[in-house]
Amino acid sequence: MAQITKDTMIGELLRDQEHIDSIAEVLFGIGMHCLGCPSSQMESLEEACVVHGISCEQLVNALNEYFAQKNA
Numbered sequence: 053m054a055q056i057t058k059d060t061m062i063g064e065l066l067r068d069q070e071h072i073d074s075i076a077e078v079l080f081g082i083g084m085h086c087l088g089c090p091s092s093q094m095e096s097l098e099e100a101c102v103v104h105g106i107s108c109e110q111l112v113n114a115l116n117e118y119f120a121q122k123n124a
Contacts, residue, residue, distance in 0.1 A: 055116065056097070056115045056119070058097050058098035058101075058108045058109075059096050059097070060097050060112075061094065061095065061096055062079075062092050062093060062097065062100055063094060065097075065115070071118075071122065074122075078111075078118060079111075082106050082110075082114075084100060084106070097112060097115075
């Protein structure tokens with residue numbers, strides 16, 4: 053997956069079948085339990101973080117670190 057930004061759509065992340073379990077684990081771990089909700093598919097990470105009161109910078113960094121480790 054390309055570099056993740058605050059503008060990355062949740063639906064785009066969840067379409068990554070190779071890493072979906074790990075991505076979901078990161079998102080669930082920070083309190084985003086609504087991944088199956090149809091409206092979440094069209095939300096950017098930034099929008100979802102605002103709704104959930106989560107630091108978008110921390111989430112983006114955690115996801116990019118995950119992918120960096122997987123690609124190393």
